Amino acid sequence: xxxxxxxxxxxxxxxxxxxxxxxxxxxxxxxxxxxxxxxxxxxxxxxxxxxxxxxxxxxxxxxxxxxxxxxxxxxxxxxxxxxxxxxxxxxxxxxxxxxxxxxxxxxxxxxxxxxxxxxxxxxxxxxxxxxxxxxxxxxxxxxxxxxxxxxxxxxxxxxxxxxxxxxxxxxxxxxxxxxxxxxxxxxxxxxxxxxxxxxxxxxxxxxxxxxxxxxxxxxxxxxxxxxxxxxxxxxxxxxxxxxxxxxxxxxxxxxxxxxxxxxxxxxxxxxxxxxxxxxxxxxxxxxxxxxxxxxxxxxxxxxxxxxxxxxxxxxxxxxxxxxxxxxxxxxxxxxxxxxxxxxxxxxxxxxxxxxxxxxxxxxxxxxxxxxxxxxxxxxxxxxxxxxxxxxxxxxxxxxxxxxxxxxxxxxxxxxxxxxxxxxxxxxxxxxxxxxxx
Numbered sequence: 001x002x003x004x005x006x007x008x009x010x011x012x013x014x015x016x017x018x019x020x021x022x023x024x025x026x027x028x029x030x031x032x033x034x035x036x037x038x039x040x041x042x043x044x045x046x047x048x049x050x051x052x053x054x055x056x057x058x059x060x061x062x063x064x065x066x067x068x069x070x071x072x073x074x075x076x077x078x079x080x081x082x083x084x085x086x087x088x089x090x091x092x093x094x095x096x097x098x099x100x101x102x103x104x105x106x107x108x109x110x111x112x113x114x115x116x117x118x119x120x121x122x123x124x125x126x127x128x129x130x131x132x133x134x135x136x137x138x139x140x141x142x143x144x145x146x147x148x149x150x151x152x153x154x155x156x157x158x159x160x161x162x163x164x165x166x167x168x169x170x171x172x173x174x175x176x177x178x179x180x181x182x183x184x185x186x187x188x189x190x191x192x193x194x195x196x197x198x199x200x201x202x203x204x205x206x207x208x209x210x211x212x213x214x215x216x217x218x219x220x221x222x223x224x225x226x227x228x229x230x231x232x233x234x235x236x237x238x239x240x241x242x243x244x245x246x247x248x249x250x251x252x253x254x255x256x257x258x259x260x261x262x263x264x265x266x267x268x269x270x271x272x273x274x275x276x277x278x279x280x281x282x283x284x285x286x287x288x289x290x291x292x293x294x295x296x297x298x299x300x301x302x303x304x305x306x307x308x309x310x311x312x313x314x315x316x317x318x319x320x321x322x323x324x325x326x327x328x329x330x331x332x333x334x335x336x337x338x339x340x341x342x343x344x345x346x347x348x349x350x351x352x353x354x355x356x357x358x359x360x361x362x363x364x365x366x367x368x369x370x371x372x373x374x375x376x377x378x379x380x381x382x383x384x385x386x387x388x389x390x391x392x393x394x395x396x397x398x399x400x401x402x403x404x405x406x407x408x409x410x411x412x413x414x415x416x417x418x419x420x421x422x423x424x425x426x427x428x429x430x431x432x433x434x435x436x437x
Contacts, residue, residue, distance in 0.1 A: 014142075014145075015145065015148070015312070016141050016145040016148040016149045016152060016309075016312075017148065017152065017309065019141060019145070021140060021141070021198055021199050022140055022141050022145070022149060022152070024194050024195075024197055024198050025136065025137070025140045025194075025195070025198050026149075026152055026153070026156055027191075027194050028190070028191035028192075028194035028195045028198070029133065029153065029156050029191070030156035030159055030160055031187050031188070031190040031191045031194070032091055032187070032188050032191040033156060033157055033160035033161075033164070034159070034160040034163055034164045034167070034187050035094075035095075035098075035164075035184045035185070035186075035187030035188035035190075035191075036160070036164070036184075036188075037160050037161060037163075037164020037165055037167075037168060038164050038167055038168035038171065038180060038183055038184040038187060039098055039122070039168075039180075039181070039184040039188075040060075040168070041164070041165060041168025041169060041171075041172065041180060042168060042171070042172065042177050042180035042181045042184055043059070043060065043115060043118070043119065043177075044056065044060055045172050045177050045180065046105070046115055046177035046181075047059040047060060047112065047115050049177065050109075050111055050112050050115065051111075051112045055112055058116075059112055059115050059116050059119055060119070062116050062119040062120050062123065063119040063120065063122045063123025063126065064123060064387075064391070065123065066120060066123040066124040066127060067123040067124070067126045067127045067130075067387060068127075068384065068387065069127075070124060070127035070128070071127045071130070071131065071380050071383055071384045071387070072241055072377070072380050072381070072384065073127070073128075073237065073241070074127040074128035074129070074130065074131045074132070074376075074380055075131035075241075075244065075376040075377035075378070075379060075380025075381070076237050076240045076241050076244070076376070076377060076380075077128050077131075077132075077237075077376070078128065078131040078132035078135050078375075078376030078377075078379075078380075079135065079240065079244070079373060079374065079375070079376035079377055080237070080240065082139075082200075083131075083132040083133070083134075083135035083136040083139060083375070083376060084132075084136060084139060084195065084198065084200055086128055086129070086132035086376075087129060087132045087133055087136055087195060088192055088195045088196065090125050090126075090128055090129035090132065091129070091188055091189075091191050091192050091195070092192055093121070093125050094121075094122060094125055094129075094188050095185050095188040095189045095192070096185075097118055097121045097122065097125075098118070098181050098182075098184050098185035098188065099181070099182065099185035101114055101115070101118045101181050102178050102179075102181035102182040102185060105176075105177055105178035105181065106178045130379065130380070130383045130387075131376040131377070131379045131380040131383065132376060133379075134366070134367075134375060134376070134378075134379025134380075134382070134383070135372070135375035135376040135379055137149045137150070137153070137367060138367060138372040138375055139200045139201050139372065140198060140199075140200070140201065141201075142201075143368060143436050144312075144436045144437065145312065146364060146367040146368050146436075147308060147312055147313050147314070147361075147364040147367075147368065147435045147436075148308065148309055148311075148312035148313075149367075150308060150360055150363045150364040150367060151305045151306065151307065151308030151309030151310070151312075151360055151364075152305075152309045153305075153363075154301070154302075154304070154305025154308070154309070154356065154359075154360050154363075155302065155305045155306060155309055157305075158298060158301065158302040158305060161298070162298070167183070168180055168183075168184070171183045240377070241377065244374055244377030244378070244381075245377070245381070247371075247374050247377075247378075248374075248377075248378060248381060251369070251370075252429040253365060253369045253429050253430050253433050254366070254369055254370060254378060256423055256424070256427030256429070256430040257362060257365060257366070257369075257424075257430055258381060258382065258385060259420075259423055260321070260325070260362075260420040260421075260423040260424045260427075260430065261362055261382060261385050261386065261420070262385045262389060262390070262420075263416055263417065263419045263420035263423060264325050264328075264355075264358065264359075264417050264420035264421075265385060265386050265389075265390035266389065266390050266393050266416050266417070267329065267332065267393075267413045267414060267415070267416035267417025267418070267419070267420070268328070268332065268355060268390075268413070268417050269390040269391060269393050269394060270393035270394050270396065270397030270409075270413055271332055271335070271336075271397065271409070271410050271413045271414075272297065272332075272351070273394050273397075274394045274395075274397050274398045274401075275397050275398075275401060275406065275409065275410060275413070276290060276293060276294070276335075277290065278398065278401050278406060279335070279336060279406045279410075280293070282405075282406055283341075283344075285341045285344070289341040289344075292341055292342075292344075292345045293341065293344050293345050293348045294348070295345065296344075296345035296346065296347075296348035296349035296352065297348040297349065297351055297352035298352060299349055299352065300348070300349040300350060300351065300352025300353035300354075300355075300356060301352040301353070301355065301356030301359075302352075302356070303352075303353055303356070304352070304353050304354075304355075304356030304357040304359075304360055305356060305360055307357070308357075308360045308361070308364065313435045313436075313437065314357075314361060314435065315434070315435075316434070317361050317364070317365060317433055317434055317435045318365075318424060318430050318431045318432055318433035318434070319431060320357065320358075320361055321358050321361050321362060321365075321421075321424050321430075322421045322422075322424035322425040322431060323421065324354045324355070324357045324358040324361075324421075325354075325355075325358045325417065325418065325420045325421030325424060326418050326421035326422075327350075327354045328350075328351055328354035328355045328358060328417065329414040329415070329417040329418035329420075329421065330414065330418070331347055331350045331351045331354065332351060332410060332413060332414040332417055333410055333411045333413075333414030333415075334347055335347050335348065335351065335410060336406045336407045336409075336410035336411070337407065361435075362382075364435055365433055365435070366378055366379065366382055368435055368436055369433070393413070397409055397413065400412075
């Protein structure tokens with residue numbers, strides 16, 4: 001595959017929202033994420049129609065195991081092969097798998113085995129796709145625009161979530177699961193030619209990833225010499241993984257940022273997923289009331305992404321992350337005690353705003369602090385924290401609410417989430433971290 005590199009001498013720090021290269025990447029990413037949303041609607045509908053609710057739940061969870069087990073290896077692959085090539089290949093495989101199941105459903109009734117196999121393929125490919133997606137923006141735009149791109153990416157995720165669900169439901173209503181799978185495959189396919197047209201920048205030179213230690217800097221220099229054509233000894237994938245983990249552990253900003261992310265997500269995922277459902281049932285809000293609360297959260301998170309996309313930079317990023325995490329934790333605890341659904345929606349809007357701002361800034365710091373040679377592995381570790389460990393809080397939250405009720409569990413979750421903010425405040429280098437001007 002031919003990769004077009006932008007000459008650093010010709011590179012201009014064009015605002016990301018006016019850069020056609022960034023907009024093509026954003027369109028590809030949004031199309032792929034919207035296809036994902038339609039795919040999950042189709043998969044859940046087909047699974048429910050083909051088996052019992054318990055069997056459908058198993059099918060829906062099949063993708064989680066390979067994604068968690070293979071995520072770190074996916075980061076190594078993204079850094080070795082280049083994120084653009086990996087994202088294109090991943091989208092092509094996902095598109096082919098979804099269209100194959102759509103054709104199978106049009107022609108026959110294969111049962112749950114085909115759906116489980118599709119979920120397994122999706123989870124395996126996601127383990128490579130997600131680290132590569134996180135590493136790609138650094139090759140698409142300049143370092144000074146990465147924070148704005150992170151906000152634009154957040155808007156793409158929100159758009160996919162808002163639009164993908166209704167589109168998936170409409171496709172199911174019109175032609176059943178087979179039509180929905182075909183539509184999901186088409187949306188994912190749109191991303192491939194867009195990604196092929198995206199220009200890739202040279203890996204930046206000195207000064208990027210300045211928080212790393214000397215050993216990691218040597219590895220980065222070696223990677224750059226190899227890119228320049230010098231002979232270099234290529235280690236094993238395991239060596240690459242160990243070097244990447246050591247790079248994170250010794251990085252002055254990334255090292256404390258990872259536990260802050262882990263604590264924030266652990267305290268956030270349970271209450272805002274299974275906990276909210278049980279709270280709505282307990283208070284008699286019903287599905288409509290829960291929808292209003294989720295809508296409030298979505299609006300708040302979307303506004304946080306819009307803020308970063310428009311401004312391009314938030315000063316004192318480390319401090320903002322810490323205080324937003326602490327404020328969001330307090331709002332999570334308060335959600336269990338609000339008197340009605342309107343107040344709950346308002347509190348959820350505040351949670352979405354603060355959590356969205358903290359999450360977007362954490363993502364921006366990951367993008368701007370990590371050397372591009374390590375971004376695949378850095379993103380893999382961050383994704384594993386969010387998608388591998390944090391979901392474990394959902395069954396624990398459900399069991400705890402059954403034993404002690406919503407109030408104590410939401411307060412405990414808020415305390416765990418608040419610890420993420422405490423870590424950010426106590427870690428001097430993270431607290432003082434800034435986004436590039």
